[in-house]
Amino acid sequence: MTYQLASLDLATDFDRPLAPLTVPGKAVKGDSAGLVLLDGAARGAYRLARLVRQEALLGLSVTRPDLPVDVHLVLVVDAFSDDMWRRSRDLEEDAVVPRRHRLARVSVQGRQRAAVLLEPAPLDGSVASQRLTVRVRPEELGSGLLTLGFDVPREVPSWLGGAVLEDGLTGVCIARVSLEPATETLTGSLSTGFAGSKRRRLVPRYPGGFVVNPAPAGRTDVVLRPRVLEQRPRPVGRRALAREPLARVRDGAARVRVRRHVRAVTEVVSVTSGRRRQVLSDARPDGTFVVALEPGEGPVYARPRLLRTSGGESRMQDWYCWVDGSVSD
Amino acid sequence: MPDHPGRELTNFRSFCDIASGFWDTNVRRDPSRVILVEAMSQDLRVTLRNLSVANALRRIEPAELVVFGGADDDWNEVVWSYFDLDEIEQLCRAYGARHFFDVHRVVDDRVAGRRFSLDVAGIDLGGPLPDSVLDPLRFEQIVDATSCRMAKVARLDGGPEHTRRRARDLARSTEFARVYDALLSELDVVAVVSSHVDYNNFGLAVEAAVRHDVPVLFPQSTGGLKVYGLYPERQRPGSPVRAGLTEELGQFFEHHVWEHRDLLRRSADLTTYRSKAMLGRPSWWRPGRSFSSVELRGPDDRADVRKVAAARTGLDPDKPVVTVFNHAVSDALGTNVEAFPDLGAWFEATAEIARDRDDVNWLFLDHPSQSLYDATAFFAQVAARHTDRPHLVFMRSMDLSKNSLISLTDLVLTVRGSVSNEYPALGIPAIQTGWSEWSACGFTTVADSPDDYAKLLDDHITGLHDGDRMVTPEQVERARLWTWFYRAGSDVPSGLVQPWQLGQGDSLIDLLSVQMLHVESDADPLFSSLHRMWTRRDPVATRVDLAAPTERLAVDLGVVTR
Structure with missing residues (x-):
């Protein structure tokens, strides 16, 4: 029971009572x-x-x-x-x-x-x-x-x-x-510090992570999809043209890299306690990965990395992420 | 004109011309009498107040102004950052100073044995001057206080550095005392006007005045015009100069403020309401309206915010919280009656008491300006000694909002801090271990010894546990009346002074110029309030005649009538 000071007297005759907010x-x-x-x-x-x-x-x-x-x-x-x-x-x-x-x-x-x-x-x-x-x-x-x-x-x-x-x-x-x-059931939410498109939020390789607020009840599934450009937009300008061959090679390497990685590991860190854990996820048939968060976890930082089949992590990867079943923005 | 933070005066020269013309026709002179005026602060507003009060007094007591100003290397290094002696002298001359001299330079020259001749009102301050007859113990206290302030320490440690510093301050103090004694004994001095009563440069002038039966007018660095009066016949023998003022203010409050409480109740409530919103705060109160307003509406809000604040601070919201407000540990030591030897001793003793009292929370807060007064990390050192006691929490006060502080604090501990008049106005009890302007006004508890303090603390904690009202409704009313008295009743709004919040830049200078050129000076509150204060020997200048019958007082105050 919060301590109450018997002599407390904060009011003055000039305090104006204000109408409270109603719901809604x-x-x-x-x-x-x-x-x-x-x-x-x-x-x-x-x-x-x-x-x-x-x-x-x-x-x-x-x-x-x-x-x-x-x-x-x-x-x-x-x-x-x-x-x-x-x-x-x-x-x-x-x-x-x-x-x-x-x-x-x-x-x-x-x-x-x-x-x-x-x-x-x-x-x-x-x-x-x-x-x-x-x-x-x-x-x-x-x-x-x-x-x-x-x-x-x-x-x-x-x-x-x-x-x-x-x-x-x-x-x-x-x-x-x-x-x-x-x-309605309240779903989890996340923010990456970048604008999203519909439900998907971009997670660039730097800093490579984002923040998730799990749902208050029930499990929150965060869906991750490695960002791979299957078709590059048409280059515009001399500089873009000059860089195009290297960019295509890089994209190709990314596609190869993603196809070789069937597992991902996500570092999950509690914003409140700092407790860390690693969540391993296998690639789903559609190429996405899922990180499951429990309701009691509270807000967390999350940073996903692809795991090479040969061992080791691949950090040079952009991602898209969203909360499965999330309310649209 | 050199640049100073907040003071780039465009029209200072023309203002000086205007002021000179104004005061020339608004005072009376008598070359056989003098008023000694201090001008040793860098802030123009301080010197402006001193000069205005002195000139207001000249309308009653014709005299000349003798101004002592200046600063030395220590003051310039530790306290001031933009002291401009030339500018201050110009202001003093514009206000009619017949003599202006740099007393710090005189002292330093005398200490160094340099020969010089300086005639001030017929006294050669470079020549031989008799020793001061100030009580040796009091003299030593002033020297110690000066050394502590200049070294920015809670107390001197007797080491080589402090010993050297004290020796220098002792030498300077000896010469300050000689100079002031010479002025006061050889001149017909009407009054001394000083913004401070502490340390060797200010304090020894005040002590000399009291010893020579010369009243001291003590303008304050806040508000409109606030002036205290220190009268030799009202001093407590053997006590610091502020002690008599404390007692007099208590009596004045009782007879002229508490007596009119029914009439003043609405005003006191309004002042408290405005105080919660950070309006009209004294100049040294913590700033930042977004962080220092009291917006809690009642016990429910307090309980909700208390939980949030307790979670942040690690305190247990279910137990009473005793908040200990540390002082700026080298600030004006020994200038009033105190139960402990110094401000640091009180803080350390309180922490020791707290160690064994885990039945309550203890929140120790630093002073927001402590870096200006402490070079020893005093607060952090005390905190480091008590890391084994989780119920003692040490924090920066500015890391907590005023809402948080009000939600958490169930008992205030201080020596003489203004928290002991602010919190009781909201029903939160306070224990002081030193006298202050309000400590005799009946709304705080004042301990007179360390043992008394320990007992009072124990009694209060027991009372908090028992759910007793540790502040009565009458005490809340007294505290609110004190707030009104401080901010209104004893605050004189005068166009010839202007509110402190206006700053010391062009706005001030321009408004003063307009006032002097275009507003007839009759009945200016500066003059009427000083006249009343001086002739009655009131301890404080008042906005209106608080001794008036209730009906007239109501008219003079323009109270709201039903």
Whole structure:
């Protein structure tokens, strides 16, 4: 039982009661009545909030539901994120922000629930967004305060370290938070720090891994397909033409390499505990591999490598990945 | 004009002309009397306040201004980063200083035995000056405090480096004391105006003033205009200069603030509400509105955020949390009554007590500015001695948001920190082991010895376990009234001073210029508040006459009526 201080007196006559968010409901701007607490974040004018520190907490007042609720978050990285990052480091306005991913860990009601690898801000002025869904039970929302915590894991796998922007939470935008009654089975989700096509996310050989948030219930199957170009696009330009023969050789080598590899090993590291394990997968007839994650694992980092039939790992491989049965983006 | 962080003054010269003309017609002079004014801070706002107070006093007590300014190598290395003596002297001359001298240079020349002649109001400060008659023990305390500050240590260790430093500070202190004694004994001094009362350069002037029955006006570096008065007849014999102020403020608060609590209740609540939102905070409070606001609405929010904060810090949310707020360990040692020999001793003793009390959580927080005051990693050293006690958690205070701190803290421990007036206003008890401006106002517990402290701590922890109210509703009300008194009742808004938050750049200079050129000076609150304070010997300048009957006070404050 959380200790209660008998003499606590936080209220003043000037505190304004704010209408809580209902379910369904959403908070999309900084002046949303439901947004009652910001730590390490500033209210947005056109979005909900921007993170300004490497640990942040948002508190939303919600009407306590009777049934589980899905909390949908949209995280955005844009040019303003880069501006804030520059200012936080006293850099010039035109200083180049390293094109690295931003890694965020998300807690709900004090419990780590998810992690997300965010793309760098697009150079064309558009935004990079990532969606995340966390399911909350009614009893978790005891008093009606939904707390969303954001921080950066202290330790990340060495293969990811160089790909992540230092102090990367600065400037990340929490664009909106919406609440929906939980109706469907919640599947797992993953993020690679790169834009995807429909359900598939690209996992380039560098950094070679991604982040998975397993489903809260039931097994989460992450499907991996080695990226092989069966047909190269027509080269355009002199440089592309000059490089074409070498590129074809490389693709051919990749196709040969993939055909020779019938097993894959995926390093799975818990974002919360750092516990590591290796998951061996045999190639399925369609050439994909499956990594099974249990619901209790929590968010994990995953890095797949092909295993040579002759022994050893092949690291020079791009992948596509998706969660089997995942909700489409 | 050299560049300084935040101070690139475009119109400083023209402002000085304007100020000179303004003050020329707004003060009265008497060449036989002087007001001694300190100008030894790099921040123009500090000197501006000192000069404005001195000139306001000249409207009552005609006098000339004698300004002592400057800084030495130690101050420039340890404390200041952009001290500009020329600029400060220009400001002082514009405000009518008849004499301006670099007291640090005088002291250094005297210590070095260099011959010089410097006539200040008829006194040759380069000539032989009698020894000071300051109490030797008090003198040694001031020397020690200065050495600790310059060395950035909690206490001197007697080693070669500290011994050398102390010898240098002793020599300087001896000359400071001689110079100040000479000025105060040979001149007809109306008052000393000083922004600080600590260390050898500031403190010895204040001590000399008190010894010569000369009042000290003590402007504060925050808010609009806040001025304390230290009156020789009100000093506690044998106690530091701030002790008498503590007692007087307690009485003043009782008679003029608590007495009007019904009238002031709404205002006190509004100030507390604004304080939670980081509005109107004192200049030294932790900054960062995104991180330092109190947004918890009540016990339910507190419980929810407490769980999150406890998970982060490794504390047990089901047990009471005692939060120990470390001080900047070399900051102004020995300037008020304290139960422990120094700030570091209190912190170390508290950690020792905590070792055997695992029935509660202990959260030890560093001071946000400790790097400016400590070169020994004092906090980390203490933490390293207690790694075998998991119920003691040592953290950087700026790693925790104010919401987290309020959600976790069930008892505040400090010597004299402002957390001991901030937290009781929210119903969280505080134990102080030293006196402060508010410690006699009835909303904190003050220990008068280490044994008393240990007992009070034990009693409070027992009370927390038993679910007792360790802060009464009256104490919460007193703490909120103190917040109002500090930020409003004793904060004088004057166009001739401007709010501290305005900074010390062009905005300040331009607003002052406009005020002086285009606003008639009659009834400026700087003048009326100083007049009231001086003639009544009040311990603090007030925004309005707090001794007025309730009906008139309501009018003067413009209170909201139903």
